[in-house]
Amino acid sequence: MANELALAVRSNELGLTLKDMKELATVFVASGRFANDKDVAQAMVKIQAGAEIGLKPFESMANIYFVNGIRAFSYPLVASKINASGRYKYRVLENDNSHCVLVFSEKMDDGSWEEIGKSTFSEEDANVGWIVRKR
Numbered sequence: 001m002a003n004e005l006a007l008a009v010r011s012n013e014l015g016l017t018l019k020d021m022k023e024l025a026t027v028f029v030a031s032g033r034f035a036n037d038k039d040v041a042q043a044m045v046k047i048q049a050g051a052e053i054g055l056k057p058f059e060s061m062a063n064i065y066f067v068n069g070i071r072a073f074s075y076p077l078v079a080s081k082i083n084a085s086g087r088y089k090y091r092v093l094e095n096d097n098s099h100c101v102l103v104f105s106e107k108m109d110d111g112s113w114e115e116i117g118k119s120t121f122s123e124e125d126a127n128v129g130w131i132v133r134k135r
Contacts, residue, residue, distance in 0.1 A: 016057070021047050024057050034061050089113070098123050 016024070025043035028034055037043045043061065049071055050060025063077035082088050087107050094101040099122040105113040 016047075016051065021057075028057075028061050036065065037061065093118065 021044050022040060025040045025047060028043045028047075029037055029040055034043070037046065046064050046066075047057045047060050050057070050064055055063070055077075059077065063074040065072045065074070079090065082090055082104075088104060089107075090102050090104045092100065093103045099120060102119045103115055104117050104119065106116045108114050
């Protein structure tokens with residue numbers, strides 16, 4: 001059973017075993033730099049959640065959050081992954097205290113960029129989302 005768990009955890013490029021992950025999680029929690037992670041088990045879950053999508057342990061600790069049991073990612077992580085894809089990019093069209101509008105583009109076969117959509121998020125959206133998730 002332990003060997004199966006160790007193999008299952010080797011889903012990232014670093015090939016971490018369960019023991020390796022626990023040691024890293026222990027250091028991360030002891031550092032006090034990650035206020036949302038109060039114990040080793042929470043940090044291990046975060047490291048594994050990131051490993052499943054190709055993140056390194058520190059990236060996971062710094063950029064993954066759980067809100068009411070749902071995995072969420074920091075906006076800098078999402079932005080960097082979009083722009084690093086080489087196929088997609090985004091830019092901020094509007095941003096103020098009440099809303100934000102992002103424009104997404106896709107690289108076409110001829111090398112040009114084509115707008116493929118806009119995403120708007122307002123203060124009202126944030127409040128409604130919080131109420132819906134909280135129930």
